[in-house]
Amino acid sequence: ETGTWDYxxxxxxPKKQSKGKKITTTESAAKRGSRxxxxxxxxxxxxxxxxxxxxxxxxxxxxxxxxxxVRIQRQKRVLLRxxxxxPVLHQFSHTLDANAxxxxxxxxxxxxxxxxx
Numbered sequence: 001e002t003g004t005w006d007y008x009x010x011x012x013x014p015k016k017q018s019k020g021k022k023i024t025t026t027e028s029a030a031k032r033g034s035r036x037x038x039x040x041x042x043x044x045x046x047x048x049x050x051x052x053x054x055x056x057x058x059x060x061x062x063x064x065x066x067x068x069x070v071r072i073q074r075q076k077r078v079l080l081r082x083x084x085x086x087p088v089l090h091q092f093s094h095t096l097d098a099n100a101x102x103x104x105x106x107x108x109x110x111x112x113x114x115x116x117x
Contacts, residue, residue, distance in 0.1 A: 031085075046053040085093070096104065 048055050081095075095101075
């Protein structure tokens, strides 16, 4: 007949999903005693309650009281990113370094207007 299945044992039959507790792969492997699971390396869930496992170290750099100059330079950077500065004023935010300024002023001295002396 077509449409019927010929099952040999109960293990060959499709299993129904139970609505109870789901079993993880490590638990099912431990219950089966498979060749991959080693009793020395069984993964156990950590318990971080009082008197149990120690909590992992967290990155607390955000909560540190930073020095004043660090806070000011970070706040300035955020403000400059958020504010729209007109180009006429923005040109003064990037000044020349000392060496470039010295070369510029020596060049401009050549084109200075004549004095009365």
